[in-house]
Amino acid sequence: MADPMKIRAQMKGDTADIRVLMSHAMETGQRKDNAGNTVPAHYIQSITIDVGGKRVIQGQTGTSVSRNPVFGFRVKGAKAGDKVVIHWEDNKGDKRTDETTVAG
Amino acid sequence: MDALRRTLLKGAGATGAIAAAMAAGVLTPSRVLAADYNRAAFEAKDMAGALKNIGAAGAADNSGIVIKAPDIAENGAVVPVDVASNIANTVSLAVLVDKNPLPLSSAFDFANGALPEMSLRLKMGQTSLVEVVAKTADGKYYRAKKEVKVTVGGCGG
Numbered sequence: 001m002a003d004p005m006k007i008r009a010q011m012k013g014d015t016a017d018i019r020v021l022m023s024h025a026m027e028t029g030q031r032k033d034n035a036g037n038t039v040p041a042h043y044i045q046s047i048t049i050d051v052g053g054k055r056v057i058q059g060q061t062g063t064s065v066s067r068n069p070v071f072g073f074r075v076k077g078a079k080a081g082d083k084v085v086i087h088w089e090d091n092k093g094d095k096r097t098d099e100t101t102v103a104g
Numbered sequence: 105m106d107a108l109r110r111t112l113l114k115g116a117g118a119t120g121a122i123a124a125a126m127a128a129g130v131l132t133p134s135r136v137l138a139a140d141y142n143r144a145a146f147e148a149k150d151m152a153g154a155l156k157n158i159g160a161a162g163a164a165d166n167s168g169i170v171i172k173a174p175d176i177a178e179n180g181a182v183v184p185v186d187v188a189s190n191i192a193n194t195v196s197l198a199v200l201v202d203k204n205p206l207p208l209s210s211a212f213d214f215a216n217g218a219l220p221e222m223s224l225r226l227k228m229g230q231t232s233l234v235e236v237v238a239k240t241a242d243g244k245y246y247r248a249k250k251e252v253k254v255t256v257g258g259c260g261g
Contacts, residue, residue, distance in 0.1 A: 015219070028227070030205055045141050051216075059212030062146035064204045064227050066182045072223035075216075 005098040009051075009084045016051065016078035016102045020086050021070045028063040044069065044090045051075050051102070052082035080104030146208050151200060151235065154208040158198055159245065160237045166191060166246035169236050173252050180228040180254040188221030189238040191246055196239040197222060202249075203232035228254045 003023035010017050022044060029041025041063060049057035056075050082102045089095040145157035155161050172186040187197055197220060198211035204227070214220050226234065235249040 019223075026227075028205070045146075047212075049218075054216040056216045056218040057212055057214060059210055060142055060146065061210040062208050063206050064201050064209035066225035066227050070223070070225050072186075073214075074219045074221060076219055077217035 002094060002096050005086055005088075005096065007084060007086055007098055007100045009078075009082075009100055009102040011078070011080050011102055011104055014076060016075045016082070016084075017072070018049065018051070018075060018084060019070065019072045020049075021068060022088055022096075023068055024088075024090065026063065026065055026067045026069060030063075042090060042092055044088045047071070047086070047088045049073065049087075050083075050085040051078050078102055142211070145211070147206060148208065149206060151202050151207050154200055154206075155237065158208070158211060158237065160198070160239070160247070163237055163245035163247040166238070166248060169238050169246060169248035171234060171236050171248055171250040173234055173250055175251075176253045176255065177228060178255050180230070180256055183226045183228050183234075183252060183254070184223065185226055185234060186221070186223045187236045188219075189236075189246075191220075191238055191240060193241040194220035194238045195241050196220075198237040198239075199224065199226065200235045200237070201226055201228055201232050202235060204229050228252060230254055 006021040008019045024044050025042055027039050027042040031039045033039055043063050044061050047059050047061060048055060057073055080102050083099055084102060085099045087097040145154050148154040148157055168189060168191040170188045177183040187199060189197060196211060196213045199209045200207045201209060209226055210224060212222060231253045233249045233251050235247055238246045
């Protein structure tokens with residue numbers, strides 16, 4: 001099981017600023033280890049973000065995203081106290097869901 | 105080794121199924137983006153292939169797409185990039201790194217108040233154009249690009 005995400009959600013005016021850090025190796029499948037063996041690809045493929053029960057962000061990612069990816073999004077019309085649920089799944093079927101609430 | 109082979113086999117099968125479904129007109133490219141992993145686009149080895157597979161082959165240049173990225177990145181493993189679209193009714197953004205072995209980094213759909221902008225951190229193997237493709241609600245695609253010089257590559261370690 002992967003480490004928990006670090007999520008920060010903060011209102012700025014009428015817009016919620018959401019930043020998330022996901023702990024993930026994001027192996028490209030191109031890298032070789034010290035013994036010269038190719039390290040198999042292992043990377044997050046899909047991400048969803050729900051705010052206040054509504055799907056606001058839905059996306060897919062590939063190997064050109066950095067290790068331990070950080071994403072930032074802004075959601076207009078969100079309110080302090082809204083629940084933020086973030087979910088990812090990787091190419092090996094590992095998945096993780098974490099949540100927080102929007103701070104005022 | 106065997107596990108890797110299995111993944112590859114599964115991957116090939118899934119790509120075939122999606123391609124067949126698209127050919128049959130069952131799935132439009134945007135439906136594919138929303139549901140199954142768009143393996144064809146993410147595993148495309150050049151920009152043309154990636155753009156074609158996200159449906160953006162004929163995207164027109166548009167200065168309404170704003171890309172904030174460093175002119176020179178000292179560490180290609182972590183290149184912070186902010187992208188935003190000022191084009192009305194933008195519903196999706198995709199970020200690509202022209203010279204990476206697999207250029208497409210991410211594609212996100214925005215809904216229910218999410219603003220068409222995002223920040224992320226890219227891996228860049230070498231100096232390259234970073235390209236952003238925006239899709240509007242009426243299914244049109246637009247693109248913009250910015251060059252980022254990389255002094256130490258982020259791929260291959």
